[in-house]
Amino acid sequence: MIDFNVDSARCTRCGQCVADCPSRIIVMRDHAVPSIAPEKERACLRCEHCLAVCPEAALSILGFSPDVSTLLKGHLPEPDQLETLIAGRRSVRRYRSENLSPELIDRLIAVAFFAPTGVNTRKIRFTVLDDREKTARFRDEVMNRLVRLLEEGAFPESKTYYARFVKVWEKHKIDLVFRDAPHLLVVTAPKSLSTPREDCVIALTTFELYAQACGIGTLWNGIATWAIEQMLPEMRQRLGIPDDHAFGYAMLFGKPAVHYARTVQHHPPEIYRVP
């Protein structure tokens, strides 16, 4: 049951919901309000375009009332503000040693969950280390296992660059991998989905931008991702990641101990205009 309801007093029969439905299952017969035939409900993508597009807030679906949604008019950032956020986003490698509140972590994840997913499955899973002690314990385990693998000569040729970080940890206990960040977020998704890895990376990209808008630092963690995914599969279990999940990516986050004053500048991107 998708619980599709139209308030006939509010509905002007403008047909926007009919025209915008990606599955084309909404119909408007004669002068009746829009409806979906029960046998068509299975084709619903649950994207809520019908709720979002209705100018009169006449349409509810999946138990969501349009009156609870945020109106876009007057509430969107200006493009130059968003550009500054995108160009001012930095990889943060210095963190304050304090936890974010559970409420803030929940909010960052809830907003990231608005990211699009293939066929709107939204089956991604957010695995979070929500306490700096937990993150430090996990870091110690990963780094100490990497030290052993390095000693055994198990590092692949292509990853000799990472060996330096592991040696620095071994000799000086300086953390160039997890950067002493208080939190780690890993996003995974069932391998059976059509786009599991893309879904995870898009969610993390969304998480990163929103987190930085909130003054929270983030760092894509390629080394931890490689270590957990390729070298230390037991760490997947340690994090409670289901066996049938594709590993999306790992991201560090927390309050930054660094403040960036300005955006960086890039030379123009390569653009190929197909003749």
Ligand SMILES: Cc1cc2nc3c(=O)[nH]c(=O)nc-3n(C[C@H](O)[C@H](O)[C@H](O)COP(=O)(O)O)c2cc1C
């Ligand atoms: C997929 C991905 C993996 C990354 N892995 C690491 C990493 O393991 N360690 C690290 O310090 N930075 C990592 N980075 C950060 C990049 O080095 C960084 O984005 C780049 O130097 C540009 O800096 P900026 O993000 O501040 O613009 C990663 C970035 C991406 C997109």
